[in-house]
Amino acid sequence: MPVPPQLRQISETIWELPRSFRDGMLVPARFITSEKLLAGLESGVFEQTANVACLPGILKYSFCMPDGHWGYGFPIGGVAAMDSDSGVISPGGIGFDINCGMRLLLTNLTEEEVRPVIKELVDSLFSRIPTGVGCSGFIHCSRSEFRKLLTEGSRWCLKNGFAWPEDLELTEEGGCFEGADPGACSDKAVERGYDQVGTLGSGNHYCEIQVVRPENVFDNKTAAAFGLTIPNQVVISFHSGSRGFGHQVATDYLATFLRVMTGTYGIRTNDRELACAPFRSPDGQAYFAAMKCAVNMGFANRQMILHRIREVFSRVFNRSPQDLGMGMVYDVAHNTAKLETHEIDGEKREVLVHRKGATRCYGPAMAGIPARYQETGQPVIIGGSMETGSFLLAGESSAASTFFTTAHGSGRTMSRHQAKKMVKGQKLLGEMEQRGIHVRTSTYGGLAEEAGFAYKDMDEVASATEMAGLSRRVAKLLPMGNIKG
DNA sequence: ATGTAC
Numbered sequence: 090m091p092v093p094p095q096l097r098q099i100s101e102t103i104w105e106l107p108r109s110f111r112d113g114m115l116v117p118a119r120f121i122t123s124e125k126l127l128a129g130l131e132s133g134v135f136e137q138t139a140n141v142a143c144l145p146g147i148l149k150y151s152f153c154m155p156d157g158h159w160g161y162g163f164p165i166g167g168v169a170a171m172d173s174d175s176g177v178i179s180p181g182g183i184g185f186d187i188n189c190g191m192r193l194l195l196t197n198l199t200e201e202e203v204r205p206v207i208k209e210l211v212d213s214l215f216s217r218i219p220t221g222v223g224c225s226g227f228i229h230c231s232r233s234e235f236r237k238l239l240t241e242g243s244r245w246c247l248k249n250g251f252a253w254p255e256d257l258e259l260t261e262e263g264g265c266f267e268g269a270d271p272g273a274c275s276d277k278a279v280e281r282g283y284d285q286v287g288t289l290g291s292g293n294h295y296c297e298i299q300v301v302r303p304e305n306v307f308d309n310k311t312a313a314a315f316g317l318t319i320p321n322q323v324v325i326s327f328h329s330g331s332r333g334f335g336h337q338v339a340t341d342y343l344a345t346f347l348r349v350m351t352g353t354y355g356i357r358t359n360d361r362e363l364a365c366a367p368f369r370s371p372d373g374q375a376y377f378a379a380m381k382c383a384v385n386m387g388f389a390n391r392q393m394i395l396h397r398i399r400e401v402f403s404r405v406f407n408r409s410p411q412d413l414g415m416g417m418v419y420d421v422a423h424n425t426a427k428l429e430t431h432e433i434d435g436e437k438r439e440v441l442v443h444r445k446g447a448t449r450c451y452g453p454a455m456a457g458i459p460a461r462y463q464e465t466g467q468p469v470i471i472g473g474s475m476e477t478g479s480f481l482l483a484g485e486s487s488a489a490s491t492f493f494t495t496a497h498g499s500g501r502t503m504s505r506h507q508a509k510k511m512v513k514g515q516k517l518l519g520e521m522e523q524r525g526i527h528v529r530t531s532t533y534g535g536l537a538e539e540a541g542f543a544y545k546d547m548d549e550v551a552s553a554t555e556m557a558g559l560s561r562r563v564a565k566l567l568p569m570g571n572i573k574g
Numbered sequence: 575a576t577g578t579a580c
Contacts, residue, residue: 161575186575223577281577292575336576424575505578 092127093135096120102557105150106139113143113359119150121491123553126155126545129502133159140359141169145367146176148433148440152491154447155553156471156500156545161185162362165446168494171368173428173439177356178373179365180346180380182443184424185339187380188387189294189330190261191421191448191470191497193481193566194395196402197414200300200321203569206405207298211527211570213401214296218394219288220574221531223333226287228393235283236271242385246392253416256392258459260420261449264388266427270378274334275341278379282334282386287393289329291531291574292505293498293539295475296327296394299566307562311465311483315418317564324566325398326479328472329391330424335383342376368441377426384425391420418481419459419468423448423497431492442492450484450495450560458484469560471551473499475528476521476541478567480551487558495559496551499544508543509534527570535574 095110102121108114118138120127134157141163142151148170157166162181169182196203203210219226228251230238238245243264246252257264271279289296301322306312317324331338346364350356354367366373395417399410406413426443433440442449451458451467458467466484473479477499488495503511514533517540521528530536554560 184575189575277580290575291578294575330575333576340576340580 090129090131102553106135111139114139116142116147116150118142120153120157121557121559122155123549123556126549126553129545130157131159134164137162137164138167140363141167141182143359144169144177144179144363144365145356146172148172152494154496155550156446156496156498158500160445162360163445166496166500167445168447168491169443170431170440170492171443173368173441176368176441177365178368178377178426178441179363179443180339180343180376181362181364182445183380183426184445185336186330187335187339187383187424188422189424190387190391191326191328191423191472192391192395193418193468193470194325194398195316195414195416195418196323196325197319198323199319200323200569203298203323207527207570210298210401210405211529211572213405214398215529215572217397217401218296218572220572222291222574224288225284226393228286230283230286232279232283235279238286238389239271239274239382239385240269241265242388243392246389251396252392256395256417259417260388261422264392266381266384268378269381269385271382273375273379274338274382278334278337278341281337282332285332285334286390287397288332288390289394289574290332291535294329295571295573296325296398297475297568298570299324299326299478300569301564301566305565305567307564311563314462314465315468315481315563316416326470326472326566327391327394329394331383331387331390334386338379338383342379345372380426384422387422388420419470421448421470432489444494446497447494448497449493450488451493452484452486452488469495471496471498473547474541474544475539475568475571475573476526477547478565480547480565481563482551482554482560483563485558485561488560491559495554499547499550501543502545503543505538508540509537511542512537512540526568529572531574539573
């Protein structure tokens with residue numbers, strides 16, 4: 090893909106479009122990537138990252154992470170910090186699936202112990218965790234109970250016996266964004282969401298049983314601090330979000346913002362998909378309070394899925410989850426906007442950081458990460474494709490340059506439609522089976538969309554984040570079994 | 575991502 094002629098290389102891992110690239114750019118656009126990944130960037134990503142640079146109140150740079158690809162308004166992999174007084178909030182900078190995120194769970198089992206029962210485990214996970222479009226959850230709470238869950242996030246799960254206390258410590262923000270207001274969410278959003286807690290969803294949402302081979306551990310000391318202490322240790326990671334609820338919140342407020350943006354607030358954007366409102370305006374604050382509800386739904390959703398995973402392993406091995414060492418490593422959100430304090434030109438300021446397909450990666454000794462990770466930096470979980478595995482990384486102090494943000498996945502290289510044309514899901518399933526990856530899926534078409542070839546090179550993305558100083562590689566997690574929607 | 579066209 091040809092890059093814009095105005096793009097100039099700043100360092101080994103930074104390319105920049107200057108403000109002169111487009112009228113109205115308030116800051117330059119920066120692409121944090123590698124030479125190889127840069128060559129694969131779609132031209133739309135340059136346009137989108139430059140359009141974001143025009144949004145009122147944006148500070149320093151409009152960023153695109155190494156896994157960046159074309160998205161709604163912002164690129165997926167887009168990062169923008171706004172001045173919390175004069176800046177805007179934009180749903181397109183957060184994503185439709187608010188608090189889509191990754192959670193990583195340990196076991197004290199080895200590959201040798203798990204391999205003989207992998208089919209039973211995967212089949213059992215598939216039958217116990219609802220997957221696919223429109224699926225319902227296994228807890229049936231009322232609409233009013235769901236509104237409580239929206240304000241409490243993972244705390245609701247703890248109160249109801251679906252969490253260990255340490256699960257909350259090991260979730261970003263303790264599994265709850267404070268200030269969530271269910272009153273800011275439409276009845277329609279509640280209607281779509283109240284029955285979906287504890288469901289995986291579809292698309293690229295999955296739950297995977299993985300093995301950490303000794304040759305795939307890059308930082309032994311940090312791996313041990315993250316609980317990886319056994320050769321060929323088995324872990325489980327999964328990817329899910331706030332389902333139909335978050336989608337409806339995003340849809341509702343995009344419509345509102347489009348209605349009021351120009352008339353009420355006098356804001357014009359290059360792309361209607363960048364609809365936004367001043368953060369301090371009533372509309373901006375209402376969306377922020379509703380978005381927090383969706384964030385909390387996402388945390389609670391992943392907590393309920395975790396509960397079911399523990400049940401499944403416990404039943405198959407006839408041992409308690411505690412005895413199986415099924416504690417969490419961490420839970421990271423990658424579709425949010427959050428008020429954080431960052432140093433901007435030598436001055437500490439409160440800014441609204443939009444992360445859309447981008448992971449927070451606080452470094453060592455920072456407030457806001459668990460005590461046990463103070464020396465290592467927070468765990469960062471980057472989900473790859475179901476064929477190539479995932480990465481566990483650690484936050485670094487040098488990530489201050491991107492408001493402590495790193496990549497979130499491997500990033501698509503082709504559309505879902507294109508991927509489906511290239512391989513039949515049933516054939517792919519057979520091939521993966523032969524390579525020792527047991528897969529269950531709710532639709533064969535959906536499986537084909539997630540084929541490994543439809544994604545960027547996972548190793549290249551992880552290496553690029555490390556070279557750029559955003560996060561350091563700790564271990565690569567290889568798939569043994571996968572369930573997907 | 576998504577009751578994949580409220």
